[in-house]
Amino acid sequence: MHIAYRATNLIEATLVKDALEADGVRAFINGEYLAGIHLLANALISVVVADDDVEHAAKIVATLEAERPKSTEPAAAGEQLASGLQPAPA
Numbered sequence: 001m002h003i004a005y006r007a008t009n010l011i012e013a014t015l016v017k018d019a020l021e022a023d024g025v026r027a028f029i030n031g032e033y034l035a036g037i038h039l040l041a042n043a044l045i046s047v048v049v050a051d052d053d054v055e056h057a058a059k060i061v062a063t064l065e066a067e068r069p070k071s072t073e074p075a076a077a078g079e080q081l082a083s084g085l086q087p088a089p090a
Contacts, residue, residue, distance in 0.1 A: 001028070004057040005047040016047045016064060023060055025053045 004020065004027065007013035013029045020027040030043035049057040 001048045002051055002054045003030075003046045004049045004054065007047065009046060013045050013047050016061060018055055019064055020047065020049065020053075020060055023056070025049055025057050025060065027057070032078050069078045 005013070005016045007016065007029075010032055013032065017027045017029055027047050027049050030046045030048055034044055045050070
């Protein structure tokens with residue numbers, strides 16, 4: 001097994017795992033049961049794939065990271081979020 005992605009939290013790891021599996025790569029999350037136990041557990045959450053899938057997984061992860069929104073600014077009222085939802089009015 002090889003680490004394909006080190007996640008900052010369990011949600012991020014799950015999104016990456018789901019994207020990999022949607023493209024036919026079997027993936028597993030290491031450390032998911034530690035997420036609620038310890039503050040530093042998020043540093044231990046990773047998505048792993050079989051050695052044969054490392055290159056394919058790296059391409060998928062690179063695509064996901066390239067598509068990730070760069071802005072950390074909150075969305076303005078009426079602006080649609082990447083999720084398709086709209087922020088609550090102020």
